[in-house]
Amino acid sequence: MSTYDVVILGGGPGGYNAAIRAGQLGLKAACVEGRATLGGTCLNVGCMPSKALLHASELYDAAMGGEFANLGIEVKPSLNLAQMMKQKDESVTGLTKGIEFLFRKNKVDWIKGWGHIDGPGKVTVTDSAGGKTELSAKDIIIATGSEPTPLPGVDIDNQRILDSTGALSLKEVPKHLVVIGAGVIGLELGSVWRRLGAQVTVVEFLDRICPGVDVEAGKTLQRSLGKQGFSFKLGSKVTSATTSANGVQLRVEPAAGGEAELIEADYVLVAIGRRPYTQGLGLENVGLATDKRGMLENKGHRTQAPGVWVIGDVTSGPMLAHKAEDEAMACVEQIVGKAGEVNYELIPSVIYTKPELASVGKTEEQLKAEGRAYKVGKFPFTANSRAKINHETEGFAKVLADERTDEILSVHLVGPSVSEMIGEYCVAMEFSASAEDIALTCHPHPTRSEALRQAAMNVEGMATQM
Incomplete structure (x- = not known):
């Protein structure tokens, strides 16, 4: 049996950051991961490959759709999908190898296989050949992440009916892709294939896209995606799917009840969310149980079992890689006696479509529901000089500030590169800045970031730019 200070189950953003921070703080750490590569869903089949395809498809769409021609760039592009997938895979490989390097640098052991908690401080790892390794540790961190949520009546085979992993590796551009779910994953992957030439229909159970985001921001994004060719069936549910050699027939009904219709597609992407990966971990051996969603409770990253911690998608909070990273560092720092903590009020969220949607803090609807008195400052990208000359004027910056103190309560951005700009407000709000x-x-000047300042100025009606 190998003995460690801490054993981490899972090598995704939560797990690998916990392992690296443990090594940095002088702990003897082991990270248990059964994939052939480190990085978890995010690096292997999630955040990173999807961004690689979003970037490539956006450039292709700009060349094909007339944007290049409008700029005086005359080209006749052709799509080499195999090369696009190859560069995506090469990028992912570089990132996962980078984590292996950081493990070696910080003296972290990667135990390849799947971990099972056998009791307090005891973990058995089973590798791909069936071999077993026993580990002991004072502390165990559960960071096993999440998996796509299945949809009853729609069986994922990753041939015609895809999950997010399958949608990142198609060998051809769909003629008609139906996306079930109008959340982040569905809209981003739908954007990839729409840009490459697919007809895209999004079916969403609710009457709006992007559940949980600021309503005005969500409506603005929906209008933009509609202009790009997205078709939306909101307030609708898919009740069955029948596959054939060449496609899928979906039965779609109004969510509130009513007459069903049949939709034909050659591929279907099921993107209704993700669920915690907590089955088969041996939780019962340390007296732990999940809720009905499969999640583990935590209090300051601690479970109810002494010496067992939990971070990332397997516990409460948004299923975001950067949330898991923050929790990883705070968790390990608490293990060594430091005062690590996460400010859950200031975890930003981003949808990497075009335009992008980025936000931090509560939505306007949440502030209204709380009875919080607030002021609104807005500024459109149509009035931003850099956005105008770049022909990317859709969207706005919106700042919500406390009516009495002027403290910034939340920010909601729809527009070009707003994923790179929301961090400014995260820092400002961490220091309780005012508008x-x-x-x-x-x-x-001239930058898109001026829209952030102008929105803050407009909290008092003092925007100056056009």
Whole structure:
């Protein structure tokens, strides 16, 4: 039996960051991961490969759709899908190898296989050949992540009916792709294949896209995607799917009840969310049980079992890689006696479509429901100089500030590169900044970031740019 200070189950953003931080703090750490590569869903079949395809498909669409021609760039592009997938895979490989390097640098052991908790401080790892390795540790961190949520009546085979992993590796561009679920994953992967030439229909149970985001921001994004060729069937549910050699026939009904219709597609992407990966971990051996969603409770990243911690998608909070990373560092710092903590009020969220949608803090609807008195400052990208000359004027910046103190309560951005700009407000809000603080801060001209300042200025009706 190998003995460690801490054993981490899972090598995704939560697990590998926990392992690296443990090594940095002088702990003897082991990370248990059964995939052939480190990085979990995010690096292997999630965040990273999807962004590689979003970037490539956006450039292809710009060349094909007339944007290049409008700029005076005359090209006749052709799609080499195999090369597009190859560069995506090469990028992912580089990232996963980078984590292996950081493990070696920080003296972290990667135990290849699947971990099972046998009791307090005891983990058995089973590798792909069936071999077993026994580990002991003072502390165990569960960071096993999540998996796609299945949809009853629609069986995923990753041939015609795909999950997010299958949608990242298609060998051809769909003629008609139906996306079930209008959340982040569905809209991003739908954007990839729409840009490459597919007809895309999104079926969503609710009467709006992007559940949980600011309603005004969500409606703005939906209008933009509609202009790009997305078709939306909101307030609808898929009740069955029949596959054939060449496609899928879906039965779609109104969510509120009513007459069904049949939709034909050659591929279907099921993207209704993700569920925690907590089955088969041996939780019962340390007296732990999940809720009906499969999640583990935590209090300051601790479970009810002494010496067992939990971070990332397997516990409460948004299923986001950067949330898991924050929890990883805070968790390990608590293990060594430091005061690690996560500010859950300031975890940003991003949808990497075009335009992008990024936000931090509560939605306007949540503030209204709380009875919080607030002021609104908005600024459209149509009035931003850099956005105008780049022909990317859809969207806006919206700042919500406390009516009495002017403290920034939340920010909602729809527009070009807003994923790179939301961090400014995350920092500002961490220091309890006021809208006036941003309004008085000089921003470079001409940049898209000026819209952030102008929105803050407009909290008091003082925007100056056009």
